[in-house]
Amino acid sequence: MESFDTDVVVVGAGVVGLAVARALALAGREVLILEKNPVMGEETSARNSEVIHAGIYYPPGTLKARHCRRGRDLLYRYCEARGVGHRRCGKLIVAGDTDEAARLPQIAAHAQGNGVTDLRLIGAAELQALEPALRASAALFSPSTGIVDSHALMLALLGEAEAHGAQLVTRAPVLGGQLCGDGSVELAVGGDEPMLLRCRSLVNCAGLWAPALSARIDGLPPPPGLALVKGNYFALSRPAPFSRLIYPVPRDGGLGVHFTLDLAGRGKFGPDTEWLDDTDPARIDYTVNPERRAGFAEAIARYWPAIEARDLSPDYAGLRPKIAGAAYGDFVMLGPGQLAGPHALLYGIESPGLTSALSIAEEVADWLAEG
Numbered sequence: 001m002e003s004f005d006t007d008v009v010v011v012g013a014g015v016v017g018l019a020v021a022r023a024l025a026l027a028g029r030e031v032l033i034l035e036k037n038p039v040m041g042e043e044t045s046a047r048n049s050e051v052i053h054a055g056i057y058y059p060p061g062t063l064k065a066r067h068c069r070r071g072r073d074l075l076y077r078y079c080e081a082r083g084v085g086h087r088r089c090g091k092l093i094v095a096g097d098t099d100e101a102a103r104l105p106q107i108a109a110h111a112q113g114n115g116v117t118d119l120r121l122i123g124a125a126e127l128q129a130l131e132p133a134l135r136a137s138a139a140l141f142s143p144s145t146g147i148v149d150s151h152a153l154m155l156a157l158l159g160e161a162e163a164h165g166a167q168l169v170t171r172a173p174v175l176g177g178q179l180c181g182d183g184s185v186e187l188a189v190g191g192d193e194p195m196l197l198r199c200r201s202l203v204n205c206a207g208l209w210a211p212a213l214s215a216r217i218d219g220l221p222p223p224p225g226l227a228l229v230k231g232n233y234f235a236l237s238r239p240a241p242f243s244r245l246i247y248p249v250p251r252d253g254g255l256g257v258h259f260t261l262d263l264a265g266r267g268k269f270g271p272d273t274e275w276l277d278d279t280d281p282a283r284i285d286y287t288v289n290p291e292r293r294a295g296f297a298e299a300i301a302r303y304w305p306a307i308e309a310r311d312l313s314p315d316y317a318g319l320r321p322k323i324a325g326a327a328y329g330d331f332v333m334l335g336p337g338q339l340a341g342p343h344a345l346l347y348g349i350e351s352p353g354l355t356s357a358l359s360i361a362e363e364v365a366d367w368l369a370e371g
Helices: 015-026 063-082 098-113 124-130 150-163 207-215 290-300 353-370
Strands: 002-011 031-034 091-095 120-123 138-142 146-148 167-169 174-179 185-189 195-204 226-236 245-248 259-261 267-269 312-323 332-334 344-347
Touching: 002 015, 015 031, 015 150, 015 195, 015 353, 063 146, 063 150, 063 353, 091 098, 091 124, 098 120, 098 138, 120 124, 124 138, 146 150, 150 167, 195 207, 195 353, 207 226, 207 312, 207 344, 226 290, 290 312, 332 353, 344 353
Parallel strands: 002 031, 002 195, 031 167, 091 245, 195 344
Antiparallel strands: 091 138, 120 138, 174 185, 185 195, 226 267, 226 312, 245 259, 259 267, 332 344
């Protein structure tokens, strides 16, 4: 088995891993990206709603709140500069009755605590003019919410990283490793050409697999436990009734079944929240159960009465890597100050991970510059 030395290894070629690799390559680091799958971004990054979130709901002071707000601004600027498909279509948080309408000012106040100051309360008459098919008594309008082509974004990030010297190696699973006495990490890499790889800095951006990866590397602190939530999506088989994203007022801590668009104008609903007993990502079935259709239709009918179950077709599902024991927990990001070496370990990077990617990458690059 051949042995190699390199500067930085980023494990995981999803949107966060690619953003980190780009930031480090732009900083002049020698970066190698290892991806176990045949192509980049096959898992969480390819199985989400592609929404650019404004940062409304997260608890103030959390990593999610900070990185979502900063990442949103960075992402819009990046997409505009690099020609990545996106649209600021806006989002309506809709209240179906007076009780829900009474909660809208509280949501706006919470958002303002996160630095989201552009929410606007609108009444039934204006709602009817904006979205005639919508049934709601009032809503909050978020103009800074949008959508993005996540695949085009990943291609742009990879292209820029490679233009500055980074390399992507696919079919290259990290089988194990150890933290060395000088603070470097030695990795055993499998695949078609197994090798031993020693790096000065390791960045674990393995998403669903991040805790398992860290657990296989001797000398790293024990990772947090993982909980998996499956989010199912149903496609709308008729023309989209709305030109903006539609979210119900949150109930019981969840965001509810919401309506999103893609850049071609096709509508879909989801994700829902399906907690899984199995925490091994390798055993998860991504199939959408058609029997969930009736529940989707019932939830959607609260704000779009014209929906019929037959309008919905099972589409795709994704997995959200949550920290065990924290139903609505924060990102977990460990850097050089918490590790024996200039490394970074990222866990629980679920929504708003796509929106936050460039901000997370900025912080990791700063850590490693100082580490």
